[in-house]
Amino acid sequence: MAKKQQDSYQCTECGWTGVRWVGRCPQCQAWGSVVERGASVSTSTAVRTSAPTTRALPIAQVSAQASDRHLTGIGELDRVLGGGLVPGVVVLLAGEPGVGKSTLLLEVAAQWARAGHRTLYVTGEESASQVRLRATRTDALADELYLAAENDLGTVLGHVEEVEPSLMVLDSIQTVSAGSGDGVSGGVAQVREVTTALVRVAKARGMAVIIVGHVTKDGGIAGPRTLEHLVDVVLNFEGDRHSGFRMVRATKNRYGPADEVGCFEMGEGGIVEVPDPSGLFTTRHDEPVPGTCVTVTMEGRRPLLAEVQGLVAPVPNETPARRVTNGVDFSRVAMILAVLQRKARLPMSRRDVYVSTVGGARITDPSADLAVAVAVASASLNRNFPRRVLAMGEVGLAGDLRRVPALERRVAEADRLGFELAIVPTNSRDNSRGAPKLHNLKVVEVPSVADALGVLDLRRAERR
The missing domain is CATH 3.30.230.10 (Ribosomal Protein S5; domain 2)
Structure with missing residues (x-):
């Protein structure tokens, strides 16, 4: 017989529950992750089985053609990714403010578009005219590169339906909110909701998605830890403000090595790759x-x-x-x-x-x-x-x-x-x-x- 539980509070990070709200989870030590949980009903009935939508096949019979890589046009980034972007891959690129994340990804979007692939660049932190000015300065203009300035997830997905890109760049995940989610933009619940929706759309359409993420003052990726688990590739963009040298380091990669680095140099005309950085x-x-x-x-x-x-x-x-x-x-x-x-x-x-x-x-x-x-x-x-x-x-x-x-x-x-x-x-x-x-x-x-x-x-x- 079902048993009704008393209302309580739950940590969205680790699942800890308590009878009162606290600012910091006593189990995982995360701040602001404890939210009110409504009354739930637990039952001992078995889960019903349903017919599978696709038939299970021996692994040797599964086609690998859908996972063929496409080069981004930037050799150092392709090196870190393991040879390019796989259709349906979701990449998280994180770095400190001003390190050059937007400049790098705008160049990636332009190179992708010049290769004849339709690209959608969505900015939530800047206006479309600001991105246009940067594209002019860094020579990142291309006919197949589409630009949109949006902060609503539903509108972003509407642009995806209309443009039908093979690559979408979202700058950044902390500025986009979903109407069905709780909290404000950049919060734990919103970041999880938006990322889950983007992963679902990317896998369904075979569209590569690159997400820009913020970092905390300690250098970690801002948002819930599940953000790094949801995506396929996690890249850290590192560099010193007083030096033009930049480095992209892979910390997670489901489609390639997770210990590669790519070297770049920031100049007045944008960011350029450095294939031989020893000097x-x-x-x-x-x-x-x-x-x-x-x-x-x-x-x-x-x-x-x-x-x-x-x-x-x-x-x-x-x-x-x-x-x-x-x-x-x-x-x-x-x-x-x-x-x-x-x-x-x-x-x-x-x-x-x-x-x-x-x-x-x-x-x-x-x-x-x-x-x-x-x-x-x-x-x-x-x-x-x-x-x-x-x-x-x-x-x-x-x-x-x-x-x-x-x-x-x-x-x-x-x-x-x-x-x-x-x-x-x-x-x-x-x-x-x-x-x-x-x-x-x-x-x-x-x-x-x-x-x-x-x-x-x-x-x-x-x-x-």
Whole structure:
């Protein structure tokens, strides 16, 4: 027999229920996700079966032709997507304000339209004339590109019925509301309702949809967590306001690898792809300079060269020593300095140390530890070493160096760019997979930080 439950409140994020409203869900800690739930009826009757609309087939007999990819016309974005857009795919592109999301997607829409595919660009944040001005500035005008400025979901779907596009860009999901949903535009309920409707329409029509999403002050995608679960691909658009370099990183991809990155550069004429970004994060010196070292980091599957610079200065009087970092993790630099103090006999406790990257690069790869140690040691001793040298390796607390993943791809990239010597940890090279043929690069394996400094003649002569 059915049993009537008492009215309560429910979290739209995790499903937690309570007898009173709270501003923050006690289970998932989400703010503003607890809403009133009407009386519901629970029953123990079994769910009725219904005839399936389509017959189940063996997976080998399912046609894959409907999932053929179409190139966007932007090589770096196609690289991240895994080869282009699949019909019916729903892509979420998130990034900070001003990073260039709208500029990038307007270029994608224009390239798609120039290839003869009808495209609909829906803007909810700007007027149609504002988008038109940007399109003129970035040369993104095309006959098959249709533009609409709407904030109502029903009207947006009406444009889809009228234009019949193969690609729709919605900028942004937080500005569109559905009349059947609760709350205001950008709220948890509205974002979920609008996204669910767009996913349903995209799958039914075989139309690719790219949605622009906002980010919070912590860098996460704004809205309910289910937003990322509903879409097929999640892309993060990253970049520094003070640098023209931009990077698109895939964090979820149902149709391709989820660890690829695409590189772009923002200029006065819009955003352009950078197929070979290694030179952006290094400087060219005519002569060797103390306090610099180049390393190779992995961004997804792509090896990128990055230069680390260090500066060491004596502490005046009794002033506490300063540690300043830019582009590298502060705690890892502090650990590396302690290792240099104890294992390499370099006096670091009474010196100011500054560590920075070149070109606004942010290095999170632990394999850059050895480059930081070499740059600081070179600055501390005021000694240089040959220019075409790089160092890779994760530093342990015992002063040892740990293996570097994807080393073969890293050294191959360094060899392509003309480097002559690479310092790597012992037993890092996987000869079973076949080492790449190197022309001028010599790879030297060392077990510890002290040995790496010895190879570069950066070991301190005296012992404390």
